[in-house]
Amino acid sequence: xxxxxxxxxxxxxxxxxxxxxxxxxxxxxxxxxxxxxxxxxxxxxxxxxxxxxxxxxxxxxxxxxxxxxxxxxxxxxxxxxxxxxxxxxxxxxxxxxxxxxxxxxxxxxxxxxxxxxxxxxxxxxxxxxxxxxxxxxxxxxxxxxxxxxxxxxxxxxxxxxxxxxxxxxxxxxxxxxxxxxxxxxxxxxxxxxxxxxxxxxxxxxxxxxxxxxxxxxxxxxxxxxxxxxxxxxxxxxxxxxxxxxxxxxxxxxxxxxxxxxxxxxxxxxxxxxxxxxxxxxxxxxxxxxxxxxxxxxxxxxxxxxxxxxxxxxxxxxxxxxxxxxxxxxxxxxxxxxxxxxxxxxxxxxxxxxxxxxxxxxxxxxxxxxxxxxxxxxxxxxxxxxxxxxxxxxxxxxxxxxxxxxxxxxxxxxxxxxxxxxxxxxxxxxxxxxxxxxxxxxxxxxxxxxxxxxxxxxxxxxxxxxxxxxxxxxxxxxxxxxxxxxxxxxxxxxxxxxxxxxxxxxxxxxxxxxxxxxxxxxxxxxxxxxxxxxxxxxxxxxxxxxxxxxxxx
Amino acid sequence: xxxxxxxxxxxxxxxxxxxxxxxxxxxxxxxxxxxxxxxxxxxxxxxxxxxxxxxxxxxxxxxxxxxxx
Numbered sequence: 001x002x003x004x005x006x007x008x009x010x011x012x013x014x015x016x017x018x019x020x021x022x023x024x025x026x027x028x029x030x031x032x033x034x035x036x037x038x039x040x041x042x043x044x045x046x047x048x049x050x051x052x053x054x055x056x057x058x059x060x061x062x063x064x065x066x067x068x069x070x071x072x073x074x075x076x077x078x079x080x081x082x083x084x085x086x087x088x089x090x091x092x093x094x095x096x097x098x099x100x101x102x103x104x105x106x107x108x109x110x111x112x113x114x115x116x117x118x119x120x121x122x123x124x125x126x127x128x129x130x131x132x133x134x135x136x137x138x139x140x141x142x143x144x145x146x147x148x149x150x151x152x153x154x155x156x157x158x159x160x161x162x163x164x165x166x167x168x169x170x171x172x173x174x175x176x177x178x179x180x181x182x183x184x185x186x187x188x189x190x191x192x193x194x195x196x197x198x199x200x201x202x203x204x205x206x207x208x209x210x211x212x213x214x215x216x217x218x219x220x221x222x223x224x225x226x227x228x229x230x231x232x233x234x235x236x237x238x239x240x241x242x243x244x245x246x247x248x249x250x251x252x253x254x255x256x257x258x259x260x261x262x263x264x265x266x267x268x269x270x271x272x273x274x275x276x277x278x279x280x281x282x283x284x285x286x287x288x289x290x291x292x293x294x295x296x297x298x299x300x301x302x303x304x305x306x307x308x309x310x311x312x313x314x315x316x317x318x319x320x321x322x323x324x325x326x327x328x329x330x331x332x333x334x335x336x337x338x339x340x341x342x343x344x345x346x347x348x349x350x351x352x353x354x355x356x357x358x359x360x361x362x363x364x365x366x367x368x369x370x371x372x373x374x375x376x377x378x379x380x381x382x383x384x385x386x387x388x389x390x391x392x393x394x395x396x397x398x399x400x401x402x403x404x405x406x407x408x409x410x411x412x413x414x415x416x417x418x419x420x421x422x423x424x425x426x427x428x429x430x431x432x433x434x435x436x437x438x439x440x441x442x443x444x445x446x447x448x449x450x451x452x453x454x455x456x457x458x459x460x461x462x463x464x465x466x467x468x469x470x471x472x473x474x475x476x477x478x479x480x481x482x483x484x485x486x487x488x489x490x491x492x493x494x495x496x497x498x499x500x501x502x503x504x505x506x507x508x509x510x511x512x513x514x515x516x517x518x519x520x521x522x523x524x525x526x527x528x529x530x531x532x533x534x535x536x537x538x539x540x541x542x543x544x545x546x547x548x549x550x551x552x
Numbered sequence: 553x554x555x556x557x558x559x560x561x562x563x564x565x566x567x568x569x570x571x572x573x574x575x576x577x578x579x580x581x582x583x584x585x586x587x588x589x590x591x592x593x594x595x596x597x598x599x600x601x602x603x604x605x606x607x608x609x610x611x612x613x614x615x616x617x618x619x620x621x
Binding site: 234235236237238239263265267269270273299300301302303304309310311312314315316317318320321324409410411412436439440 | 562563564565566567568569570571572573574585586587588591594595598599604605606608
């Protein structure tokens, strides 16, 4: 008697091999058999007409805080993600002394945009060391977690305030090495560092004060465990990124470790950015280094409101001049009919339809509900106003606190990005799940991989896409027994409709502690998700299963 | 030309969903490189140069990017 049989689907086993009709049987949290299975099971999942694949692995997230009250990392799990890697970009919630919590909370708020209540009411701080944090999240996991430890918090633990002032002394570096070793023994999957992030006061995070010898010494410890170094490089600055790739390659070869830098973006403004970076990665792999560029699937949207100046208007000189005035003068100018007429004249004879018509009112702010999710073109029609005037008036009526989204303004060229995602040395990731909560949704990138790059563009086969986000990810990160449907592997399984899987619409949700807002996407086309052999999500609902583990 | 000057400017979608500014710098040795400025820095640069449009940045010294101490 098996625990579960997923019956009658097309098995895409995560290796990239062609899918085949078959069943997957589960016993004691592991896959017991794959093929035509005649035995019985306590639970049978009907997968007819569906793909049965290994659970997806998301290697770049910031679910560190959310996991303390939401062990499913919602909505990641419903998108088929069965393993997340938090702790990226040099920040983790451990090791962290009680006295340093405030400083690190500020850094997290800067990155995650999480409301303060998330840190004051949603959980109890019961830990300082990494083992303590692990124990705190393990109580309620329904998704698997492979946590990184952050370089910034290691530095802060050892150096205190000096971690954001100077290079480390040799004894401090030795203390950081010992602390990192302790974290890796307690279940960290690697170390993250950042060359770009800022804290809540606009000051570089501690990791940015490290000299190369410090990073080298920490990588020596990673080498003892064969564990990952993750870095955030300088975006779009191609020459610096290439220098980072070379630096990572040296560390990889010297210490025998995998390294990854995320994100790598494509942009039409610097068209050779990703191409040159990938070419350098190829050279370094040829030398024996492992430097994995992480590339996200989703395009980047720009959002803005008239509440704050935005470079979105940089091609409209009059708008720039008016919108960068102090608030009171800005409102006065936008209210003045003469000024407004000149602003609208700048938009051309269509009143801004071509320039602004496709903007979307986002919601989650002061925007009237009847306009949320509508394009400015639709709003303009409803109000009987040209698009530019509708933008100004709707903003004025709501204290300027109406956010608009300009979709797909970066990393948006499917024709260019598809072949890059399919490249054997490009690691699909960089979702940032759990971060940028109030700016945009960081969920559903796996669904978008299938809808945009498999179904629409044909940039890769379904089997290849599955392999990229399952077995290849598991291998890159050294996640043992994950990422494949084969006997003996952990039974992380997703059942989905290959014709329907997608990332879903972006919507505001008020489900953060303190009724905090975030943007989410509800999954489309995912039927059932099993984590370590238990059904964690089915028929559009999360179950009571708590079968997730720290899987390092 | 004895120091780098801005020879191009474009708006790009930043990693955090804001509009950011990429300026291309032409160096005295003839090489050209992009530099990404976050939204605040980009707006400050435009203000420092008295620029009302991206084209107004062309020919400005790279030193305008660095805030005066």
